[in-house]
Amino acid sequence: EDQVTQSPEALRLQEGESSSLNCSYTVSGLRGLFWYRQDPGKGPEFLFTLYSAGEEKEKERLKATLTKKESFLHITAPKPEDSATYLCAVQGWGSQGNLIFGKGTKLSVKP
Amino acid sequence: GAGVSQSPSNKVTEKGKDVELRCDPISGHTALYWYRQSLGQGLEFLIYFQGNSAPDKSGLPSDRFSAERTGGSVSTLTIQRTQQEDSAVYLCASSLDSYEQYFGPGTRLTVT
Numbered sequence A: 001e002d003q004v005t006q007s008p009e010a011l012r013l014q015e016g017e018s019s020s021l022n023c024s025y026t027v028s029g030l031r032g033l034f035w036y037r038q039d040p041g042k043g044p045e046f047l048f049t050l051y052s053a054g055e056e057k058e059k060e061r062l063k064a065t066l067t068k069k070e071s072f073l074h075i076t077a078p079k080p081e082d083s084a085t086y087l088c089a090v091q092g093w094g095s096q097g098n099l100i101f102g103k104g105t106k107l108s109v110k111p
Numbered sequence B: 001g002a003g004v005s006q007s008p009s010n011k012v013t014e015k016g017k018d019v020e021l022r023c024d025p026i027s028g029h030t031a032l033y034w035y036r037q038s039l040g041q042g043l044e045f046l047i048y049f050q051g052n053s054a055p056d057k058s059g060l061p062s063d064r065f066s067a068e069r070t071g072g073s074v075s076t077l078t079i080q081r082t083q084q085e086d087s088a089v090y091l092c093a094s095s096l097d098s099y100e101q102y103f104g105p106g107t108r109l110t111v112t
Helices: none
Strands: A003-007 A010-014 A019-026 A030-038 A045-050 A056-059 A062-066 A070-075 A084-092 A105-110 B005-007 B010-013 B019-024 B031-037 B043-050 B065-069 B075-079 B088-095 B107-111
Touching (some): A003 A084, A010 A019, A019 A030, A030 A062, A045 A056, A070 A084, B019 B088, B043 B075
Parallel strands (some): A010 A105, B010 B107
Antiparallel strands (some): A003 A019, A019 A070, A030 A045, A056 A062, B005 B019, B031 B043, B065 B075
16 A cells, blocks of 8 residues: 655754655655645645656755655755645556645744 | 636535535646545545546545536536535645646635
8 A cells, every 4th residue: 555654743943954854655666756835724835746766856945855765855944934834745656646645744944 | 827726715514415616727737636635634535537538536435425527627526415524625636747736725614
């Protein structure tokens, strides 16, 4: 069964304090791993897609990396506006295209 | 360009009533998905439409849930005889190539 586990559940950082969020997954043939950002009361906002181990993608203060068992979302020098819930999802080749989501990491960045 | 839109944004209904939730995908996107997000739970897949193919209904939790997609565009999710456990945010997403999915703002359903 495809499964995604995210840790920690919640993370509090001071502005400028870099850290990483973890996404561990099991899937029968990875088609893609996706990171989303979700603000309260809104739908998830697409951030990155990673397809194969060793791949990295960056956007502003965010960098996503992928291994065969997990993905990390590195946040460098975060700002208060980076506060949100970050969701990780996988899509397997055996699926019809639907995503399997983790429960998310709620990030709070204090000024 | 316009993103995925959903209506209504909020719906309060009494237990036992039927509700319809609407999704307008991004123009040109052939794939459309419905997910449910309950408090403290991750997003849960419900149903998937791809072009003119038969939908993948494997995520629907009971036969009270159904969905249709007319003309390959707008989709309606119908929940019959609503129960309190149906209270959740219902999210719609669309995709051009079944990879990156773009989500709407969701419909918050409250069953009293």
